[in-house]
Amino acid sequence: MDKLPASIAKFRPMCPYLSARKMKTLRTMSTTPSTKFPSVSRLMVKATECPTMRPALLLRSHEQVAGYASLTEGVTPPPMEKGDSYSNVKTPSPGVCPVAHAATTAPDAKAAHVNPASQLAEGKSNPASTSPVARLTADMDGTTSAIPQPHHHANIDPTHFDYAAFYEGELEKKHKDKSYRYFNNINRIANKFPVAHTASPADEVDVWCSNDYLGMGRNPVVLDTMHRTLNRYGAGAGGTRNIAGNGAIHLSLEKELANLHRKEAALVFSSCYVANDATLSTLGAKLPECVIFSDSLNHASMINGIRHSRARKEIFKHNDLADLEAKLQKYPKETPKIVAFESVYSMCGSVSPIHEICDLAKKYGAITFNDEVHAVGMYGPRGAGVAEHLDFEAHGVLGQSGEPVKGGAMDKCDIITGTLGKAFGVVGGYIAGSAHLVDMIRSYAPGFIFTTSLPPHTVAGAQASIAYQKEHVNDRRLQQLNVRTLKARYEAMDIPMVPNPSHIVPVLVGDAALAKEASDMLLRDHRIYVQSINYPTVPVGEERLRITPTPGHTFEQMERLVSSTDHVFNKLGIKRKSEWLALAESTVAKLLLKRESERAEPLWTDRQLGLKDGTAPKQLVDGKSRSVLGVEASQHARMRLAHLLDVEGVMHEGVYPPVHAIPGAPGRRAKLFGPRAVPASA
Structure with missing residues (x-):
C-alpha cells in the first residue's frame, strides 16, 4: 500500500479535491487498499475520477509500464460520498495544475523504458523505480520484485544499517506530529515589491511574511552598487578571508558596521547564524570555566553556539530579570560569564530589557551578547537596533559620529550581532565589539576562518544599504505606521495576536494542521502568502501565522489581507481572541494573558514617527503613490565606494552587454577579457 506521497501533500493547495479534505482523511485513503485493486490505494482510484488526472495517469502509464490502463479503462467509478463530486470543480490545465503537469510531461516512451539495471550500473538514479505510478503498475503486472520498494530495501545487506529506512522513519515522524515543512515556490519581483510570483510568472501574490522588512532588496541604490561591483570585481570572492578573499570592500563594510554600532571593530560572516554560533562557541570554549546564561527563547544559532562551546549553561526564563539574577548569584564574580539574549524575539515580537540585563551582567562580572538580527535597520535614528533606539535623542545628537553614548544601552552591550539579510536586504551576518574581542574571534573561530568570503557585490550592496538607512529614517517610520494600522484592524476583528511593542504581528492559530x-x-483563494509557523520554531499549541508589514504595502493590500484573514478564520473555524480567553486553561489563553500583563507601549513613539510635527510619511495607495527614495541618503550611499568602483575604464551601465550585442564581425568570438601581466616595479 502506498503512503501519502510527498508530492500529493506538496500539491494539495492547488487541487480542489485534496485541499477540501483534511490530511488525516487523505492519509487514510492513501493507506487503505481498493476493494477491486488491493495493491492500489483508495486515493489513487479517486484520482482516476478526476478530469485532469485521469488522462494524465493514462499517458503516464503508457509511457512507463504497460498495464496501468486497466485501472482507468472500463472502471465504473464507485458512488461518491456527498460533496465528493468533481462536477463543480474547474478543470485546471497542465500548465496550472502541477500534479497534472508532472504526469503529462514525462519523457518519451523510449526514455521511460530505460533498463533499471543499466542505470544502477552506471550509478544513475531510476526515476521510474521510485514513482508511485511505476510501483503501482509493477504490482498489477506481478513484477514488484524487480522494482525497489521504499520499505523493503532488497539491495541492502541485512548485516548493514538500513540508512534509507532510517531517513523514511524520521520523515514519517515529522508527518505524524504535523511539523513536516513544505516550502512554497515564491519569487519576489523587484519592481513590484512586495509582490511575488509563484511557480508560474503569471501567478502573482502579495507577500506578507518577508524578513526583507524595508524592501532594501530592491532599492535602486543597492542594486546599482551591486551591478557596479560585479563589473569591477566579478562574481566571487576567490577564497577565505585568509586566502584571496579579504578585499577593500570587505574592510569598508566592517568599518561601516563598527560606526553603526559605535564600537571599535566589526567582523563579517557568511550569515548571522554562523556569526552567533562561531562567536559563542569560541568564547565559551576559550574562557576558563565559562558559564553562559541564555534566554529561554533564544534563537537556534545561539543555542547551538552554546552547545558547541561545551561550556556550562544556565537557561533563564524569557525576559525574567529576577530569574536571571538568581542564576547569576550562584557563581563567583571572578568566574567568566556571558549573558546571551536577543533584542527582538522574532516569533512573538517581545523586546528585551537591555539596560536592566546589562546592569545585572556588570553587577555579577559578566559580559553581554546582544543579538539585534530582527532590529537592525528597524529601530533607532540610524537603524542600529533597539539598543540605539532606547537612547534615541542622544544618538540623534551625535549623528554619524562613531563616538558612543556613554552609559547608553548600546554602549553597555559588549558584543552586538546582526544580519545583513533582513532589513538590510542582502545576505550575511556580523559581530561588533572591542578591537581585541573581534580580533580574537577572527583568529580562533573556525566558522570564520574556514569558509569562503562573501562575494564583493554582496558586501558592497550591504554597505550601500546600511549607509542609506543611516541617513533615511522614513522607511522604518512608514513600516511602523503600517504595523500600527494592521494591529488595530486585527484587534477590532477579535483576531488573536501575541501582544508586543515591536514590528512583528503573530496571529495565533493554536494547531499545526x-x-x-x-x-x-x-495563498490559494486570496493570493496572499503568509507562512505558517509550527514546532520546533514555536512550542506545540502555539502555532501561528507570522505577519510582517513593510513600508511598500499599500492601503488596498492591507484591507485585502484583513478581509481575507477574517474569511479564513470563519471558513476553518479558527478561534477568535475572545473564544481563546474563555478557555482559561488552554495554551493560547495562557500565552495571551501573560503577554497582556506584560504589554508595553510601542517602541516607536508618536514623536519619533513624526506624528507630532507632521513629518510622518504617508501610507501608499494603489495607483496613486509610490515608494519615496531618499535623495540625500542615496547620494551618501552611492559615494561610499566611489573611490573603488568609479574608476576609468569601468562600465557603469549596470551589467556587461550580452555577447551577441557586442560589436564585431558575425561569428567571431567576442573578447571580454584581456589579461596582462603586472609589470615589475622599477
Whole structure:
C-alpha cells in the first residue's frame, strides 16, 4: 500500500479535491487498499475520477509500464460520498495544475523504458523505480520484485544499517506530529515589491511574511552598487578571508558596521547564524570555566553556539530579570560569564530589557551578547537596533559620529550581532565589539576562518544599504505606521495576536494542521502568502501565522489581507481572541494573558514617527503613490565606494552587454577579457 506521497501533500493547495479534505482523511485513503485493486490505494482510484488526472495517469502509464490502463479503462467509478463530486470543480490545465503537469510531461516512451539495471550500473538514479505510478503498475503486472520498494530495501545487506529506512522513519515522524515543512515556490519581483510570483510568472501574490522588512532588496541604490561591483570585481570572492578573499570592500563594510554600532571593530560572516554560533562557541570554549546564561527563547544559532562551546549553561526564563539574577548569584564574580539574549524575539515580537540585563551582567562580572538580527535597520535614528533606539535623542545628537553614548544601552552591550539579510536586504551576518574581542574571534573561530568570503557585490550592496538607512529614517517610520494600522484592524476583528511593542504581528492559530491549512487557503483563494509557523520554531499549541508589514504595502493590500484573514478564520473555524480567553486553561489563553500583563507601549513613539510635527510619511495607495527614495541618503550611499568602483575604464551601465550585442564581425568570438601581466616595479 502506498503512503501519502510527498508530492500529493506538496500539491494539495492547488487541487480542489485534496485541499477540501483534511490530511488525516487523505492519509487514510492513501493507506487503505481498493476493494477491486488491493495493491492500489483508495486515493489513487479517486484520482482516476478526476478530469485532469485521469488522462494524465493514462499517458503516464503508457509511457512507463504497460498495464496501468486497466485501472482507468472500463472502471465504473464507485458512488461518491456527498460533496465528493468533481462536477463543480474547474478543470485546471497542465500548465496550472502541477500534479497534472508532472504526469503529462514525462519523457518519451523510449526514455521511460530505460533498463533499471543499466542505470544502477552506471550509478544513475531510476526515476521510474521510485514513482508511485511505476510501483503501482509493477504490482498489477506481478513484477514488484524487480522494482525497489521504499520499505523493503532488497539491495541492502541485512548485516548493514538500513540508512534509507532510517531517513523514511524520521520523515514519517515529522508527518505524524504535523511539523513536516513544505516550502512554497515564491519569487519576489523587484519592481513590484512586495509582490511575488509563484511557480508560474503569471501567478502573482502579495507577500506578507518577508524578513526583507524595508524592501532594501530592491532599492535602486543597492542594486546599482551591486551591478557596479560585479563589473569591477566579478562574481566571487576567490577564497577565505585568509586566502584571496579579504578585499577593500570587505574592510569598508566592517568599518561601516563598527560606526553603526559605535564600537571599535566589526567582523563579517557568511550569515548571522554562523556569526552567533562561531562567536559563542569560541568564547565559551576559550574562557576558563565559562558559564553562559541564555534566554529561554533564544534563537537556534545561539543555542547551538552554546552547545558547541561545551561550556556550562544556565537557561533563564524569557525576559525574567529576577530569574536571571538568581542564576547569576550562584557563581563567583571572578568566574567568566556571558549573558546571551536577543533584542527582538522574532516569533512573538517581545523586546528585551537591555539596560536592566546589562546592569545585572556588570553587577555579577559578566559580559553581554546582544543579538539585534530582527532590529537592525528597524529601530533607532540610524537603524542600529533597539539598543540605539532606547537612547534615541542622544544618538540623534551625535549623528554619524562613531563616538558612543556613554552609559547608553548600546554602549553597555559588549558584543552586538546582526544580519545583513533582513532589513538590510542582502545576505550575511556580523559581530561588533572591542578591537581585541573581534580580533580574537577572527583568529580562533573556525566558522570564520574556514569558509569562503562573501562575494564583493554582496558586501558592497550591504554597505550601500546600511549607509542609506543611516541617513533615511522614513522607511522604518512608514513600516511602523503600517504595523500600527494592521494591529488595530486585527484587534477590532477579535483576531488573536501575541501582544508586543515591536514590528512583528503573530496571529495565533493554536494547531499545526490548521495553521498550515490557513496559510494554504490564503495563498490559494486570496493570493496572499503568509507562512505558517509550527514546532520546533514555536512550542506545540502555539502555532501561528507570522505577519510582517513593510513600508511598500499599500492601503488596498492591507484591507485585502484583513478581509481575507477574517474569511479564513470563519471558513476553518479558527478561534477568535475572545473564544481563546474563555478557555482559561488552554495554551493560547495562557500565552495571551501573560503577554497582556506584560504589554508595553510601542517602541516607536508618536514623536519619533513624526506624528507630532507632521513629518510622518504617508501610507501608499494603489495607483496613486509610490515608494519615496531618499535623495540625500542615496547620494551618501552611492559615494561610499566611489573611490573603488568609479574608476576609468569601468562600465557603469549596470551589467556587461550580452555577447551577441557586442560589436564585431558575425561569428567571431567576442573578447571580454584581456589579461596582462603586472609589470615589475622599477
